[in-house]
Amino acid sequence: xxVMIIGxxxxxxxxxxxxxxxxxxxxxxxxxxxxxxxxVAPEAPAGxxxxxxxxxxxxxxxxxxxxxxxxxxxxxxxxxxxxxGEAEADFDxxxxxxxxxxxxxxxxxxxxxAKAPYRPxxxxxxxIAVFGAPFPEVIDDEFFCAPLTSYGAQKAIGELLLNDxxxxxxxxxxxIRLPTICIRPGKPNAAASxxxxxILREPLVGQEAVLPVEESVRHWHASPRAAVGFLVRAASMDxxxxxxxxxxxxxxxxxxxxxxxxxxxxxxxxxxxxxxxRVPDPTIARIVAGWPENFTAxxxxxxxxxxxxxxxxxxRVHIEDELGGSPPG
Amino acid sequence: xxVMIIGxxxxxxxxxxxxxxxxxxxxxxxxxxxxxxxxVAPEAPAGxxxxxxxxxxxxxxxxxxxxxxxxxxxxxxxxxxxxxGEAEADFDxxxxxxxxxxxxxxxxxxxxxAKAPYRPxxxxxxxIAVFGAPFPEVIDDEFFCAPLTSYGAQKAIGELLLNDxxxxxxxxxxxIRLPTICIRPGKPNAAASxxxxxILREPLVGQEAVLPVEESVRHWHASPRAAVGFLVRAASMDxxxxxxxxxxxxxxxxxxxxxxxxxxxxxxxxxxxxxxxRVPDPTIARIVAGWPENFTAxxxxxxxxxxxxxxxxxxRVHIEDELGGSPPG
Numbered sequence: 323x324x325v326m327i328i329g330x331x332x333x334x335x336x337x338x339x340x341x342x343x344x345x346x347x348x349x350x351x352x353x354x355x356x357x358x359x360x361x362v363a364p365e366a367p368a369g370x371x372x373x374x375x376x377x378x379x380x381x382x383x384x385x386x387x388x389x390x391x392x393x394x395x396x397x398x399x400x401x402x403x404x405x406x407g408e409a410e411a412d413f414d415x416x417x418x419x420x421x422x423x424x425x426x427x428x429x430x431x432x433x434x435x436a437k438a439p440y441r442p443x444x445x446x447x448x449x450i451a452v453f454g455a456p457f458p459e460v461i462d463d464e465f466f467c468a469p470l471t472s473y474g475a476q477k478a479i480g481e482l483l484l485n486d487x488x489x490x491x492x493x494x495x496x497x498i499r500l501p502t503i504c505i506r507p508g509k510p511n512a513a514a515s516x517x518x519x520x521i522l523r524e525p526l527v528g529q530e531a532v533l534p535v536e537e538s539v540r541h542w543h544a545s546p547r548a549a550v551g552f553l554v555r556a557a558s559m560d561x562x563x564x565x566x567x568x569x570x571x572x573x574x575x576x577x578x579x580x581x582x583x584x585x586x587x588x589x590x591x592x593x594x595x596x597x598x599x600r601v602p603d604p605t606i607a608r609i610v611a612g613w614p615e616n617f618t619a620x621x622x623x624x625x626x627x628x629x630x631x632x633x634x635x636x637x638r639v640h641i642e643d644e645l646g647g648s649p650p651g
Numbered sequence: 652x653x654v655m656i657i658g659x660x661x662x663x664x665x666x667x668x669x670x671x672x673x674x675x676x677x678x679x680x681x682x683x684x685x686x687x688x689x690x691v692a693p694e695a696p697a698g699x700x701x702x703x704x705x706x707x708x709x710x711x712x713x714x715x716x717x718x719x720x721x722x723x724x725x726x727x728x729x730x731x732x733x734x735x736g737e738a739e740a741d742f743d744x745x746x747x748x749x750x751x752x753x754x755x756x757x758x759x760x761x762x763x764x765a766k767a768p769y770r771p772x773x774x775x776x777x778x779i780a781v782f783g784a785p786f787p788e789v790i791d792d793e794f795f796c797a798p799l800t801s802y803g804a805q806k807a808i809g810e811l812l813l814n815d816x817x818x819x820x821x822x823x824x825x826x827i828r829l830p831t832i833c834i835r836p837g838k839p840n841a842a843a844s845x846x847x848x849x850i851l852r853e854p855l856v857g858q859e860a861v862l863p864v865e866e867s868v869r870h871w872h873a874s875p876r877a878a879v880g881f882l883v884r885a886a887s888m889d890x891x892x893x894x895x896x897x898x899x900x901x902x903x904x905x906x907x908x909x910x911x912x913x914x915x916x917x918x919x920x921x922x923x924x925x926x927x928x929r930v931p932d933p934t935i936a937r938i939v940a941g942w943p944e945n946f947t948a949x950x951x952x953x954x955x956x957x958x959x960x961x962x963x964x965x966x967r968v969h970i971e972d973e974l975g976g977s978p979p980g
Contacts, residue, residue: 464794482804485798
């Protein structure tokens, strides 16, 4: 099987490529070729026995989508996107990459299928940013999209396109709305959601981290490892049970910041917790207040998607996957 | 005030232009200029005291949207669309007219606003086709879009764009999801929904009509006069109370075919009812089974949108507006 990952240079793309390289397969189906695409050529994952190709390409540029799809990959994982903050700051760029890029990909698949039968699996990563406040405490699978960012609007449009192209038989698509990824590896960043990861990741290695909101703030999380599991499952499972509704709210863990901190205390002790510095930031508090807190994710759970159920588990996953098994402290 | 109607040649566009011409205003605000656009130049409405201009233009063609918006109309009513059946039969045309045409209009408005302050009222007619079965018996204002036609997907995408462009301050938009229009004037047509009108309109003038479904079939209706009232209200009301949620399910009348027929009996007698010929059509029955039956339309009602509450009323509106006040029979 030939798998293409568009947006393979990002955190999730790299982890997915590494997982496929390690498994040599997608849930038991052998992967012979891995095509990794990003605006800067991604690195090939270590230890892949098949053929890996890495290419720099901008999906939104003329002809690029057609050239990529000409290789007829059986599975296309479309992760490429401008993030929320940038899509809000640069309206044209957000629509060009997040909407036009996605539509050009789908159109290229349709054009390829018009030449000779072709119906690839397409996994599109959407986001809980398709929802906008006010919403119920727990969002069910039939709650409407009312995004409050251009990024959220672009993702919701991508979902509608994917569902229509799939219903029309041009592809076999699935759109998955990922929880916030926690603990995000790497450096602290300035994204409004950054602190959810920072307050765990930094103290685990003896560094200070800033908490800008109250401990009562509740949010929706899954580990990078769970997210890769979602992608693998979406790329390989039989999608017929989804019928014409190819968009899923994925499972996650609904937890308060206080619960995150208690888990940190249990896993890494009081010394780690003491490294969290409380610096209230009203701007971040206001942004975060507009974010979803909890989901039923009933359909996705029924279909076998699974995330962590405690923050202790999320922290242990980080220790295993990023810190070599034990916190250095 | 300058009002532009795009798609002014259709049934609703003509009726809206006639209403504005008769009133010389939009809910009390004087209209000095009326610009009517369609792919074939529409006719100017009779009796308009202001300046009417009628123009043939295809919104999806390069440069057309910019040229239209250059006149800076304060109100733009965007009715232009390829209907459901055609959008399903011609994938490219549906996306070109219904999605690209709408997006080009919104982009032209944004570009015009970048030259000098401009924030027109934009009324976008969406449809209950944004919903796809299965759904609850009564659809509330927060039920999700899962369209089962490309037309429905294109309308749902138009709504998302309108909401985002409005949130970003580029326009003052409202998207209204119209009920099925009944009694639709004119000739019987082959649309799957045609019979809802045919079984009343034809018998009222002594003609036979075919009923292809069971009398138990329930659907969601409003008269053409109510629809024009929706457009006038959407074009003129203060939209601030809608906040960032600029899409409305509009009120209508939920009625079974049996209830339609009973109303016909009360208004036009047994002789009219006897002109309805039952010719079951499994294809139409299957299509109609996937359509919504009822809505709460709570937000729209709170905002002053109103439709008929009995089918007797819908029939009387047709008699007054299309048959000169009394059924010829």
